Amino acid sequence: MTSAIPGLRVLSPGPKTTIQDTGRTGYRRHGLAAGGAVDLHAYAWANKLLDNPFNAACAEIVMGGFRAVAEGDVTIAIAGANSPVSINGRPVGSWQSHQLKSGDELDIGYTRSGRFLYLAMAGGIDSAIRFGSRSIVVREKLDGSEPLREGEILRRLAPSPEQSSDIRQVPERFRGQYDDTLTLRLIPGYQIDSFSQDQLLRLTTSSYTISEQSDRMGFRLDGTPMADVPPGIVSEGIAIGAVQVPGDGLPIALLNDCQTIGGYPKPGVIAALDCGRLAQRLPGQTVRFRFADIADIQNERRLFHLHFVRTNWDESGNALHWTL
Structure with missing residues (x-):
């Protein structure tokens, strides 16, 4: 039955x-x-x-x-x-x-x-x-x-x-585009002082390519490594989006299925919405980093959430309007 x-x-x-x-x-x-x-x-x-x-x-x-x-x-x-x-x-x-x-x-x-x-x-x-x-x-x-x-x-x-x-369609301007070079906004973490200015400059001025070692746990990035990276730390809790820098000097961006603790130093955490953009990239594609203000990232995330819970579809099914 x-x-x-x-x-x-x-x-x-x-x-x-x-x-x-x-x-x-x-x-x-x-x-x-x-x-x-x-x-x-x-x-x-x-x-x-x-x-x-x-x-x-x-x-x-x-x-x-x-x-x-x-x-x-x-x-x-x-x-x-x-x-x-x-x-x-x-x-x-x-x-x-x-x-x-x-x-x-x-x-x-x-x-x-x-x-x-x-x-x-x-x-x-x-x-x-x-x-x-x-x-x-x-x-x-x-x-x-x-x-x-x-x-x-x-x-x-x-x-x-x-x-x-009626068939509803996401407005074109909101659809994901996954072919361009991606700049990841990095919120500085409390371990940022463990990195030298030269190391942070290398991180934010270099281009990295996504390696074959990339999945729901995290993305390993290939490129010019940082020199003399800080030593490992006592294992501690890890946030989704954390960027670890192991001994080889190449960043690892952690995603949703990552381990819950880790012992590599971290200059910062990638903005949540940028984590999704990163997850959509394929091996060989290029990413960069830039530091961002946490207040800007928080405001973007709030507006993102409100957009989905405070809007309704119009009769055409092609646009949304805000409700109070």
């Missing part, structure tokens, strides 16, 4: 697809990573297209290659990396919502630029909650924390809010 709740049956999960929300909080002291969507910008837009709660769970698809068939009528939205998307073999757009009828086949091809895509379902994806979050951190090997497999069914939460039958 089939479930009355509509969903998507996975035909191919691609290289790796996991369920992610905004991540877990309050458990890093127990050794559990925060997890959560690595590109908060694309993730938030996928949910906004469907009027989902800000922290609704999505499928985070790495590098594309995802196929599924609708079991019942389903409203979905896709945002993130540049990949060809088709429904029943007919090309459709990304950064927009789609109505799937029962039996429709969704095909998300391999990415042309960017790394992560987010597939949202109206009402959010239903999955097990562990330690306050639906996010999956594969390396922790908690029960049921594996990537999606062929044949699994993604069900939406029931009941879900009524959805507009």
Whole structure:
């Protein structure tokens, strides 16, 4: 007997697809990573297209290659990396919502630029909650924390809010662009005084390339190393976005699935929204650093959050207006 709740049956999960929300909080002291969507910008837009709660769970698809068939009528939205998307073999757009009828086949091809895509379902994806979050951190090997497999069914939460039958699209100016050189804004940390002026100048005037050693845990960067970096420190708690400088003098930018403690010195922490931009870059792409004021970064983050919780779609489905 089939479930009355509509969903998507996975035909191919691609290289790796996991369920992610905004991540877990309050458990890093127990050794559990925060997890959560690595590109908060694309993730938030996928949910906004469907009027989902800000922290609704999505499928985070790495590098594309995802196929599924609708079991019942389903409203979905896709945002993130540049990949060809088709429904029943007919090309459709990304950064927009789609109505799937029962039996429709969704095909998300391999990415042309960017790394992560987010597939949202109206009402959010239903999955097990562990330690306050639906996010999956594969390396922790908690029960049921594996990537999606062929044949699994993604069900939406029931009941879900009524959805507009119109197709909604993210305005072009808000869509992610992942091909250009990325400048990462670095908030100075308390260990910055451990680095010399020459070392900090090298950090902020050099260009780095993303190495093959890059995933949800963090990105190792290649380039001209700092000389005579500070020695290791007593292991301490690490924030998402922390930039560690190990003995080889090359920075490591830590992301959502990073370890909870570490013993390398850190000149600062990357702004949260820039972490998402970094996560979308591929090996060989170029990044730079510049120091930024924490107040500017905090204000940007507040406005980002308010934009998604204090705006509503207009009747055209192509623009948002603010509400009080």
